[in-house]
Amino acid sequence: MTYPNIPQYFAIDGNVEDIRPFGDGHINDTCHAVLTNPSGKRQDIVLQKMNTKIFKNPKQLMDNVIRVTDHLRHKIVQRGGNPARETLEMIPCRDGAWYYQDVDGECWRCYYMIDGTMSYEKVENPTVFYHSGRAFGQFMADLSDFPAETLFEVIPDFHNTAKRFRDLQEAIEEDLAGRGGSVPEEIQFAQKRKHIAGYMTEKMQAGELPTRVTHNDTKINNILMDPDSGEGVCIIDLDTVMPGSCVYDFGDSIRFGASSALEDEKDLSKVYMDLDLFEAYTEGYLRAVGDQLTPEEISNLSMGAIVITFETGIRFLADYLQGDTYFKISRPEHNLDRCRTQFKLVQDMEEKYETMQAIVEKHRPR
Structure with a gap:
């Protein structure tokens, strides 16, 4: 699989140092990208190619995601939480859209990776x-x-x-x-x-x-x-x-x-x-x-x-x-x-x- 040039299409600055497949979801194709910005700071992001055979309306899907995460962010702030850590933060494209459609018609989105967390594939206890x-x-x-x-x-x-x-x-x-x-x-x-x-x-x-x-x-x-x-x-x-x-x-x-x-x-x-x-x-x-x-x-x-x-x-x-x-x-x-x-x-x-x-x-x- 090839990936679009992230800094070119998404509103995030930096050079791609590493990019590789991430997770084992059944539906979308996901990768973890590591960027280094001009000051040398590392930024980990998640890049996904949405499966538009299943999700046939990517604009409406992303509208749902943005509205729901905005609502969650407000509730998290109200109770004194950390919205940057407790809900997903999507990265818009440079043109303001919430996903990028490449020349092949594939739809891509990008969000910040939440550091210091883990997930389970199976409940351990x-x-x-x-x-x-x-x-x-x-x-x-x-x-x-x-x-x-x-x-x-x-x-x-x-x-x-x-x-x-x-x-x-x-x-x-x-x-x-x-x-x-x-x-x-x-x-x-x-x-x-x-x-x-x-x-x-x-x-x-x-x-x-x-x-x-x-x-x-x-x-x-x-x-x-x-x-x-x-x-x-x-x-x-x-x-x-x-x-x-x-x-x-x-x-x-x-x-x-x-x-x-x-x-x-x-x-x-x-x-x-x-x-x-x-x-x-x-x-x-x-x-x-x-x-x-x-x-x-x-x-x-x-x-x-x-x-x-x-x-x-x-x-x-x-x-x-x-x-x-x-x-x-x-x-x-x-x-x-x-x-x-x-x-x-x-x-x-x-x-x-x-x-x-x-x-x-x-x-x-x-």
């Missing part, structure tokens, strides 16, 4: 996950007064689980990659749980669950953590910030972080939802979000974990059946392995649902 819950709970609380309906819907129906199920049915019928015959158990598992697909969407359409500003990718690796205190510092990867329901955000954290194994674990005997981790996150999240959630939202947090895990599983399965056109893969059955871990988690959560509900009630704000 309940304390780490507690602080993860606090970070995402604070994010939700800070944005509770933001008019969610004014944000652009970056990916329409992103967490419309009922539509995701219909997409899976279409993928099964078309079987574009000729793989349907090799996954009958996975297809049967999904079809037996069709009722799960409409659970949250029906509540949202009925107004029982309010529309909020949601992150929509609340994995622990989207939090920068302080290695000394262990506390969450900054929520990153804001591409999918848009209107949604907090129960999906909560559930996605549980799906990814409370799992005993990585998202693509092949040995399903290692995969289950850890109740201690579930409780740690729930306690941290509800302490931070305080009284900003409605009773109905709190009562549906556990079900949110089941629904989003099921949704993620059927998305991986549909992509596998379509020939791996959405998620990046590193091996031929990567998406199938991902699907199987999600389905194993769904089954385990179903068995632990009553215990999960008791934990939520234990930590419900009084």
Whole structure:
């Protein structure tokens, strides 16, 4: 991959000393660049090529990011925090735009790297996950007064689980990659749980669950953590910030972080939802979000974990059946392995649902 000349296009001075791939995100291409300005000071920045096959409206996406980070910056200042450290700071292009489009039509953006932080690919202990819950709970609380309906819907129906199920049915019928015959158990598992697909969407359409500003990718690796205190510092990867329901955000954290194994674990005997981790996150999240959630939202947090895990599983399965056109893969059955871990988690959560509900009630704000 080639990168545009950063000082030429973005409003940052300095010579590029080093530039290399960074992170392992599924969607965008990211690199870490080190610049030295004329006075010799080092500046670390992140440069990303946005995946416009998925994010088809980069201007609206960046408008969302700028508006949300501006709002967060204001809230952070109000409580005496450090906005340069606690939310992303985008670097505009020299012409004032928030992204640069190169001669090939590729769209690039740039932001300052936040020093002295780390991220986890997997939750290592309940304390780490507690602080993860606090970070995402604070994010939700800070944005509770933001008019969610004014944000652009970056990916329409992103967490419309009922539509995701219909997409899976279409993928099964078309079987574009000729793989349907090799996954009958996975297809049967999904079809037996069709009722799960409409659970949250029906509540949202009925107004029982309010529309909020949601992150929509609340994995622990989207939090920068302080290695000394262990506390969450900054929520990153804001591409999918848009209107949604907090129960999906909560559930996605549980799906990814409370799992005993990585998202693509092949040995399903290692995969289950850890109740201690579930409780740690729930306690941290509800302490931070305080009284900003409605009773109905709190009562549906556990079900949110089941629904989003099921949704993620059927998305991986549909992509596998379509020939791996959405998620990046590193091996031929990567998406199938991902699907199987999600389905194993769904089954385990179903068995632990009553215990999960008791934990939520234990930590419900009084």
